[in-house]
Amino acid sequence: MKRWPKTFLQPEALKQRLHILSALDIVLCQEEWLRRYQFEPQWDENTAFASINNGAGDDLYILFTPEGVIVKGFDHESEMSPHAREEYEVWPGIYEQVPPALLHRLDDEALTREDVTFCLWRESTDHVWKTGDIHNPQGLDDGSDFLLGMIYNSSEDYVEWAEDYYEVNVPLDVVGYAFENTSITKEMMMELNPEVDLEMAMKELQEIGFTVT
Structure with missing residues (x-):
């Protein structure tokens, strides 16, 4: 195995970021199947689960467990996909x-283990992210830059994506507040999405443990 060669968030920061992205999606989109981000604080005993699905056949699954964190990505267009190989x-x-x-x-x-183009992990005692010794002499694209890039590092990047995806104006100050405070107010929810079903959205946010003040 080797050290993951790219910059990536620390486990707790990663978990928090995915939590925030999921919460923002809940407010912006009432149709769950259209959302890109999902977060379940109790996927299994002592395990939190997050996923990113772009609706075009590409997905990212992240499990936060007592043993550590594992990230599985699948870019359906990658030449490293099992679907692109004769032996599958x-x-x-x-x-x-x-x-x-x-x-x-x-x-x-539900995690479609065989659909994978890259995987990285970090055991609870590790100080760095690790990945396998991949046999890839041609330098084929595994989709990791593409998929991990959906875990936005700044509120500006998220707003740029959300405005394009949901075709609405997304107030940067509200997203910035959520990124900074891991919480949101009812007034901000209405500002993000004037058509939001406030009661339903608050119930969903409560289910994922996101703070509404």
Whole structure:
């Protein structure tokens, strides 16, 4: 195995960021199936789950467990996809060195373990993210820049995406507040989406443990 070569958030910061992105999606979009971000604080015992799905066949699953964190990404256009291989096999090196306790977490049928183009992980005792020794002499694109890039590092980047995706004006100050405080007010919810069903959105935010003040 080797160190993940790209800059990536620390586990707690990653979890918080995905929590915020999911909460913003809840306010902006009442149709769950249209949302890009999902967060479940109690996916399984002591395990939180986050996902990103762009609706075009690409997805990212992240599990926060007592053993550590595992991230599985699938870019359906990548030449490293099992669907692009004659044997329909996971690309060599992606899973072989994942700690068994973390890899086992992907056994849930909903996580489509075989649909993968990259994987990274961090055990609870690790100080860096790790990935397998991937056999990729041609330097094929595994989709990681594309998919991990959806975990926006700034409110400005999120607003740019959300305005394009939802075709609405998204107030930067409200998103900035959510990014900074991991919370939102009812007034801000109305500012984000004047047509939001406030009661329903607040119920969903409560379910994922997001603070409404």
